[in-house]
Amino acid sequence: MPDQWDLSRPDERHLAAGEYALGVMSADERARFEALLAVSHDVQRDLADWRERLQLFNEQLDPVTPPDSVWRAIAERTGAARWRSLALWRALAGGFAVLAMAFSLLWLAPSAPSPDEAAVYVVLDESRNPDWIISATEEGALRVRAVQPHRVGADQTGELWLVADGTPISLGLLPERGTRLLRPDAALRERLMTADLAVSVEPEGGAPEGKPSGPIIDHGRLTPVRGARLRF
Structure with a gap:
């Protein structure tokens, strides 16, 4: 997955x-994706569409049985040449394939999003890796989950801002680890879906003068x- 891809698009x-x-993704790319x-219905739908397309393509291909020489070559290269029975090797290979597929499905299955989730914003670092995942609930609260906010050092904190008409208004401090629930007031909730959000690095305890003092990351x-049904 190219580093310049913007997963918000x-x-x-x-x-x-x-x-x-x-x-075809690397381990880091898989973790990022x-x-x-785990939190986006749209991304889950895109993945389901791709899997359906690939399955339809796969069903159009006629199955091909590899010749015995292929199985022997696999056995030799994997150190299994000592197993004399080709039938046994095939059976074991099939069994391992089934187990591998089962484990991969369990591993790759995304956790179900919260049923009250209305919108999501993923805070990305310079390499497009997630720092925090911010989910707005249908009632207007913000559920913030720390992923790997490595740009926030000791004695620092991340702070979330709503930028209304060019003026940043603090929505709260972001967790260093785990999850935190932020509860904007009614006036801010009404602007959550139309205003820009920004994250800055601030001293521990938050921006000292009520406006961003550190870098916007x-x-x-x-x-x-x-x-989702928005009720705020």
Whole structure:
């Protein structure tokens, strides 16, 4: 997955889902993609679409039985040449394949998003890896999960801002680890879906004068979750 891909853009998320379905991502790329996959209905739908397409393509191909020489070559290269029975090797290979597929399905299955999730914003670092995942609930609270906020040092904290008409308004401090629930007041909740959000690095305890004093490390907007009902 190219480093310059922006997973907040639907077209690039769709292409990333294709690479994930094909199994061509590196371990770091999978971790980055799965962080968004765990919370976004849109990304889960993109992945399901890709898997359906690949399955349809696979069903159009006629099965091919490899010749015995292929199985012997596999056995020799994997140190299994001492197993004389080709039938036994095939049976074991099939059994391991089934087990591998079962474990991979369990490992790759995304955790179900919270049922009250209305929108999501993923705070990304300079390498497009997730620092925090911020989910807006249908009632207007913000559920923030720390992934790997490595740009926040000792005696520092991340602070979330809503930028309204060019003026940053603090929504609260972001957790160093685990999850934190932020509860904006009614006036701010009404602007969550239309205003920009930004994250700055501040001294421990937050911005001392009520406005960003440290570097802005990311900015973006909440992306609505398909089918969610906004009540704020």
